[in-house]
Amino acid sequence: MRTLFVAVVAFGVVTAYGITARAQQGGAALTGDAAAGKVHYTFGNTSCSNCHGVNGEGAFAPALAGRPEITYDRFRNYVRDPKGRMPGYPDTELTDQEIADMVVYFQSLPKAEKPAAWRTPLPENPVPPQRLAIATIGCGQCHGATMSTPRHGMAEVNGDFEWFKRMVYQHTTTQREQMAMLDPALPRVTPGFGGPQTRTPPRVRMGNYSPQRLPEARLKEIYDWMVDLGALPVLTARLAPAPASDGGQTYNLNVYNSAVRGKGVNTEDVTVAVEVPADVKVVSAAGTGYAGTTMAADGKTIATWRLPKMDAAQQEALSITLSGAAPGLRGTIRWGKPAVKADGQVNFQLPGARGGRGAA
Ligand code: HEC
Numbered sequence: 001m002r003t004l005f006v007a008v009v010a011f012g013v014v015t016a017y018g019i020t021a022r023a024q025q026g027g028a029a030l031t032g033d034a035a036a037g038k039v040h041y042t043f044g045n046t047s048c049s050n051c052h053g054v055n056g057e058g059a060f061a062p063a064l065a066g067r068p069e070i071t072y073d074r075f076r077n078y079v080r081d082p083k084g085r086m087p088g089y090p091d092t093e094l095t096d097q098e099i100a101d102m103v104v105y106f107q108s109l110p111k112a113e114k115p116a117a118w119r120t121p122l123p124e125n126p127v128p129p130q131r132l133a134i135a136t137i138g139c140g141q142c143h144g145a146t147m148s149t150p151r152h153g154m155a156e157v158n159g160d161f162e163w164f165k166r167m168v169y170q171h172t173t174t175q176r177e178q179m180a181m182l183d184p185a186l187p188r189v190t191p192g193f194g195g196p197q198t199r200t201p202p203r204v205r206m207g208n209y210s211p212q213r214l215p216e217a218r219l220k221e222i223y224d225w226m227v228d229l230g231a232l233p234v235l236t237a238r239l240a241p242a243p244a245s246d247g248g249q250t251y252n253l254n255v256y257n258s259a260v261r262g263k264g265v266n267t268e269d270v271t272v273a274v275e276v277p278a279d280v281k282v283v284s285a286a287g288t289g290y291a292g293t294t295m296a297a298d299g300k301t302i303a304t305w306r307l308p309k310m311d312a313a314q315q316e317a318l319s320i321t322l323s324g325a326a327p328g329l330r331g332t333i334r335w336g337k338p339a340v341k342a343d344g345q346v347n348f349q350l351p352g353a354r355g356g357r358g359a360a
């Protein structure tokens with residue numbers, strides 16, 4: 001019933017609000033589909049909802065739902081060439097058809113009673129560039145309070161301010177160039193083509209900012225703050241069970257620095273720690289720098305490896321054998337150099353374990 005209702009309303013909107021009218025001028029027939037619009041907006045590899053709210057009810061950005069005055073033309077003009085704080089999206093990331101679908105979807109929704117909370121609230125006592133990034137420009141609505149993805153990207157290629165400007169002002173091409181430099185054999189730490197892709201070709205989620213509306217001087221303030229927090233090494237680990245044997249259960253622990261070889265940030269003094277649950281014992285462990293176990297304050301046993309360095313594109317194969325299976329096995333990576341002021345710990349866990357890694 002609901003689907004049918006939406007479809008009927010949607011059809012009414014198409015004729016009433018000018019999608020077909022425009023199509024006559026432009027020659028190509030564009031008929032929006034509300035269900036498809038919902039998918040593009042909500043799951044379709046766009047991040048519009050980070051600012052406009054999960055259901056278009058508004059948050060950092062104004063509501064889009066239930067606002068008939070936002071016609072296809074107005075919507076499309078804004079997305080292609082925004083006049084305010086929003087990045088612009090070329091049709092490589094969002095097609096005219098997808099825009100038509102979104103317009104019909106939003107027309108099918110009731111007007112929101114009130115906007116949702118910001119996805120990234122402003123922390124107490126923000127430093128000025130943090131306020132700029134979260135509350136004034138809005139980068140932080142997607143990138144969180146400490147800009148972790150941009151700082152990861154910075155470490156991938158040792159990016160300087162020239163790199164940063166290109167990444168922000170010509171994001172959709174520069175991001176693709178950087179992705180092409182990454183070794184596909186190394187696990188991706190940055191979101192890349194934003195999570196599971198439902199669209200072909202894959203899209204990037206961040207649009208292009210205009211230097212007229214986001215002047216270089218503002219961007220430099222954000223960049224300097226990110227440098228002060230520290231480029232974030234792209235260290236990551238994959239934990240996986242080996243086939244069980246009589247001697248216990250072995251877990252393979254592969255540790256990676258996924259930065260671009262010869263270009264990205266090298267790290268030193270890397271500590272990999274695995275929390276061993278109370279009901280199993282460590283039988284043996286292997287790999288560079290195994291330093292034995294210690295007892296944590298809460299009684300948990302911690303097995304530790306100290307790796308003198310993890311250079312860009314370096315991989316290390318570690319392993320630990322426990323007296324039995326440990327389905328919740330998890331651990332952390334920390335590093336001494338380069339020092340960072342935020343996000344200085346990487347959490348990893350067995351796939352399927354509950355809790356753990358936050359959405360950095
Ligand atoms: C960084 C946050 C942010 C993101 C991401 C974002 N927007 Fe916006 N959007 C805004 C803001 C803020 C406004 C209000 C005007 C301004 O300051 O740009 C706006 C305005 C708009 C408008 C104009 C509404 C009107 O009244 O005419 C449309 C349409 C729109 N956004 C669609 C989208 C779509 C579609 C996406 C994803 C492809 C998107 N936005 C992503 C922040 C964002």
Ligand code: HEC
Pocket residue numbers: 047048050087137138139140141142143149150151152153154156164167168175178190191192193194203204205206207209214222
């Ligand atoms: C709509 C959400 C969104 C907004 C708003 C946004 N970004 Fe991004 N940004 C992303 C995503 C997602 C990526 C990863 C690539 C992609 O899909 O675009 C990214 C990538 C980046 C990168 C490159 C990271 C790498 O892997 O190399 C930089 C730098 C960056 N953003 C900086 C900024 C700055 C500065 C702002 C504000 C001026 C901003 N972003 C606003 C979502 C956003």
